[in-house]
Amino acid sequence: MEPFWERAYLDDEVETFGKPSQEVIDVSIQLNENSKILDLGCGDGRHAIYLARLGHLVDAIDISTAGIDKINRVKKKLNLKNLNASVGDATKFEFNCTYDLIISHGLFHFIERNNWSNIIERMKEGTQKGGYNIIVVFTDEVEIPEDLKPYVKGIFHEGEIKKIYFDWSIEMYRSYQFEDEHDNNIRHCHAVNKIVAKNV
Incomplete structure (x- = not known):
């Protein structure tokens, strides 16, 4: 069975996971011009494209060929020469440079x-000193939706991500639950931990 997002990635008019998240917008205001950014597990680019349009130098990595193809179509349309989108497995990604911001939004579970x-x-x-990590993960506070169970392999415990960043400055942390509905009428309930941490 193919996950719902693969079909959505084929349509350039569909915002598969919505607009850029507020925490990404908020951190982008803190960045210097031409900051180096990595979006790890970028999907179809809701954050990578937004940040590239601000002029930052963005590397976007995702295992989905359809997602990366969609980003590259938008990249060409918007002439975003500062956006490098490529198919890749996050578990094998090599950090050959340091970044001012690294995003992993909905990947690690x-x-x-x-x-x-x-x-x-x-x-x-x-991550550079003074740089940021933004991570959003599902937690085990609610049951994983049936259609996602084949894909969710590493669910987080409540509060676990915050403990991992004990040695950084926690700029924002949220624990919450939400429901969403996707274009194919699939409804989900998720428990989420969201963190913005700064390397001080």
């Missing part, structure tokens, strides 16, 4: 726990 733990440590090491 799809990765085995031992793998995402390693990636987060590499994210921290790959």
Whole structure:
């Protein structure tokens, strides 16, 4: 069975996961011009495209070919030469430079726990002093929706992500539940932890 987002990625008019999240907008205001940004698990680019349009230098990585193809179509349309979008597995991503901001928005619960733990440590090491990490994950406070169970492999415990960033400045942390409905009338209820942390 193919996940619902793969079909949505084929339509350039569909915002699969909505507009850029407020925490990404808020952090973008704090960044210097031409900041170096990594969007790890970028989907179809709601954050990567927004940040590139602000003039930042954005690397966008996702395992979905359809998602990356969609970003590159939009990139061409908007002439975003500062956006580099490529198909890649986050578990194998090599941090060959340091970034001012690294985003992982809704990725890690799809990765085995031992793998995402390693990636987060590499994210921290790959962030400049004064730089930010933004991470959003599903937690085990509610049952995983049936259609997502085949894909969710590394669910977080409530508050776990905050403990991982104990040695950084926690700029924002939220724990909440929400319901959403996607274009194919699939409804989900999620428990979420969201963190913005600064490398001080």
